[in-house]
Amino acid sequence: MGIDDFTGWRFNNDTDEELVAVMDKHLPKGWKKNADHRRQVYRVVENFLKTPDKMGTKDREKRARYLTLDQEENVDTQRTIADATGRRLYVQTPYRSKFRRDVEQIEKEYRSR
Numbered sequence: 001m002g003i004d005d006f007t008g009w010r011f012n013n014d015t016d017e018e019l020v021a022v023m024d025k026h027l028p029k030g031w032k033k034n035a036d037h038r039r040q041v042y043r044v045v046e047n048f049l050k051t052p053d054k055m056g057t058k059d060r061e062k063r064a065r066y067l068t069l070d071q072e073e074n075v076d077t078q079r080t081i082a083d084a085t086g087r088r089l090y091v092q093t094p095y096r097s098k099f100r101r102d103v104e105q106i107e108k109e110y111r112s113r
Contacts, residue, residue: 015042016046018110018113019042019045019046019049019106019110020042022106022109022110022113023041023042023045023106025109026102026105026106026109027041027089027102027106028089028090028091030089031089034088036074036084037084037088037089039072040068040072040075040080040081040084040085041084041085041089043067043068043071043072044061044064044065044068044081044084044085044103045064045103045106047063047064047065047067047068048060048061048064048103048107049107049110049111050064050067051063051064057100057103057104058096058100061085061096061099061100061103065078065081065082065085066078068081069081082096085099086099
């Protein structure tokens with residue numbers, strides 16, 4: 001069994017390689033270490049890119065976390081998703097603003113490809 005077998009989601013098959021490459025450039029190096037967190041972080045970024053860009057970054061990121069929560073079978077609280085894109089991803093605070101800054105950079109580079 002692979003590390004993502006319990007969810008039916010395969011990181012190497014179910015992700016956009018270009019998006020992953022951009023995320024690798026802008027997120028902390030360890031973002032892919034844990035299979036659950038990797039999937040959650042990827043989904044938050046992917047959902048962020050689907051939100052209307054006329055919304056503010058904070059609102060877009062919050063909506064992306066809620067959309068990700070709906071996609072995750074074994075996650076029952078919004079806090080779990082927030083932790084995956086916050087304290088489990090960044091060593092220092094403020095976690096939220098660091099993630100928002102990084103996701104803005106990811107979006108800018110990804111959309112310019």
